[in-house]
Amino acid sequence: MPAENGPTLDFWYEFASNYSYLSAMRIGDLAEKAGVSVRWRPFLLGPVFAAQGMNDSPFNIYPIKGRHMIRDMERQSAAVGRSFKLPDPFPQHSLMAARVALVAIDQGWGPDYTRAVYTTEFVDGRAISDKAVLAEIVTDLGHDPETVFAAAEGPGNKARLKAQTGEALEIGLFGAPSFVTQDGELFWGDDRLEQALHWARRGTLSGL
Amino acid sequence: MPAENGPTLDFWYEFASNYSYLSAMRIGDLAEKAGVSVRWRPFLLGPVFAAQGMNDSPFNIYPIKGRHMIRDMERQSAAVGRSFKLPDPFPQHSLMAARVALVAIDQGWGPDYTRAVYTTEFVDGRAISDKAVLAEIVTDLGHDPETVFAAAEGPGNKARLKAQTGEALEIGLFGAPSFVTQDGELFWGDDRLEQALHWARRGTLSGL
Numbered sequence: 165m166p167a168e169n170g171p172t173l174d175f176w177y178e179f180a181s182n183y184s185y186l187s188a189m190r191i192g193d194l195a196e197k198a199g200v201s202v203r204w205r206p207f208l209l210g211p212v213f214a215a216q217g218m219n220d221s222p223f224n225i226y227p228i229k230g231r232h233m234i235r236d237m238e239r240q241s242a243a244v245g246r247s248f249k250l251p252d253p254f255p256q257h258s259l260m261a262a263r264v265a266l267v268a269i270d271q272g273w274g275p276d277y278t279r280a281v282y283t284t285e286f287v288d289g290r291a292i293s294d295k296a297v298l299a300e301i302v303t304d305l306g307h308d309p310e311t312v313f314a315a316a317e318g319p320g321n322k323a324r325l326k327a328q329t330g331e332a333l334e335i336g337l338f339g340a341p342s343f344v345t346q347d348g349e350l351f352w353g354d355d356r357l358e359q360a361l362h363w364a365r366r367g368t369l370s371g372l
Numbered sequence: 373m374p375a376e377n378g379p380t381l382d383f384w385y386e387f388a389s390n391y392s393y394l395s396a397m398r399i400g401d402l403a404e405k406a407g408v409s410v411r412w413r414p415f416l417l418g419p420v421f422a423a424q425g426m427n428d429s430p431f432n433i434y435p436i437k438g439r440h441m442i443r444d445m446e447r448q449s450a451a452v453g454r455s456f457k458l459p460d461p462f463p464q465h466s467l468m469a470a471r472v473a474l475v476a477i478d479q480g481w482g483p484d485y486t487r488a489v490y491t492t493e494f495v496d497g498r499a500i501s502d503k504a505v506l507a508e509i510v511t512d513l514g515h516d517p518e519t520v521f522a523a524a525e526g527p528g529n530k531a532r533l534k535a536q537t538g539e540a541l542e543i544g545l546f547g548a549p550s551f552v553t554q555d556g557e558l559f560w561g562d563d564r565l566e567q568a569l570h571w572a573r574r575g576t577l578s579g580l
Binding site for chain 2: 215216226228229231232235236239240242243336338339349350351352353355356359363368369370372
């Protein structure tokens with residue numbers, strides 16, 4: 165475990181985002197090895213894309229890029245022994261998944277929940293927009309979906325997700341996953357996870 | 373040197389592209405270590421972006437992404453002891469640089485020329501759209517600019533660059549740098565260079 169008062173890294177992720185999925189599966193182990201504490205910060209990409217004039221995923225707006233993304237995900241997944249399945253539709257509506265995540269993070273099971281949602285979505289290819297699917301995941305993790313959903317849909321929690329997405333916009337996020345160090349360095353994309361962790365500790369990329 | 377009949381990798385690059393620059397500086401050594409021959413294939417991104425409905429660099433169309441790119445380039449450059457300077461305007465008009473590259477590649481000084489152009493553009497921040505700047509580079513490499521430019525602007529060479537850009541579109545390139553293996557796998561982005569070289573040799577990412 166990282167020492168108290170040691171470096172922390174904000175991990176900004178969106179449940180609909182396939183590259184956020186890759187980071188969610190990797191960041192726990194890598195951060196522990198690096199001695200960095202991770203703050204798991206789910207947010208919604210919709211308003212962030214809208215602020216850039218996009219009303220859909222860039223992978224749908226630029227289909228040729230979307231086709232490469234699927235092949236890239238298949239290759240990255242195969243390299244770690246996983247299959248990849250794009251859910252239909254893509255991207256998935258992720259509002260409820262994100263609301264539940266805030267509750268789970270408060271209660272200490274946020275990372276497990278996040279990984280389980282992503283596995284359901286991108287390995288099994290199931291619809292995480294479906295509350296019944298989320299209920300299965302919550303149950304499997306030993307929690308009561310009815311209680312959890314009630315907390316997730318309370319006005320305070322709804323406002324919290326809105327505020328967190330607002331903060332993402334304010335600090336200049338434009339995609340997911342994004343990593344932000346305590347000294348304000350923004351790293352974008354799963355490919356930058358190792359660099360973000362190194363920077364969180366050293367304030368430089370030297371020595372990586 | 374890679375063995376004859378050993379694996380080859382097509383390196384597709386655009387002189388205006390800053391991430392192509394990073395790959396151009398790295399690919400020579402990495403490919404030699406990996407035992408892979410590189411085919412240097414300059415092309416023009418303009419028609420490739422136009423085919424996706426974009427009439428400018430995505431870093432200009434999405435300025436928030438552009439700001440992160442500059443900071444990311446500064447970090448990547450500092451990590452290898454280089455400074456980074458974005459030329460003005462960005463992206464640079466790169467038609468002449470690419471035409472000269474085809475001549476240089478034919479004559480065996482393509483990689484040196486490519487690295488010199490990129491260094492002039494992204495370390496010194498100079499305008500590679502300027503023929504006088506290209507003439508300096510060609511002269512420094514021991515060649516006669518007048519002869520080289522005449523070959524570069526001959527109708528055959530102009531048509532060749534057009535054909536090469538057409539091929540890029542046909543095989544589904546959407547950005548640069550891109551790497552294409554002999555078995556047709558497309559890898560996009562400087563972050564995928566190591567994977568592309570591994571795949572070129574093994575046909576899989578396993579063991580990387």
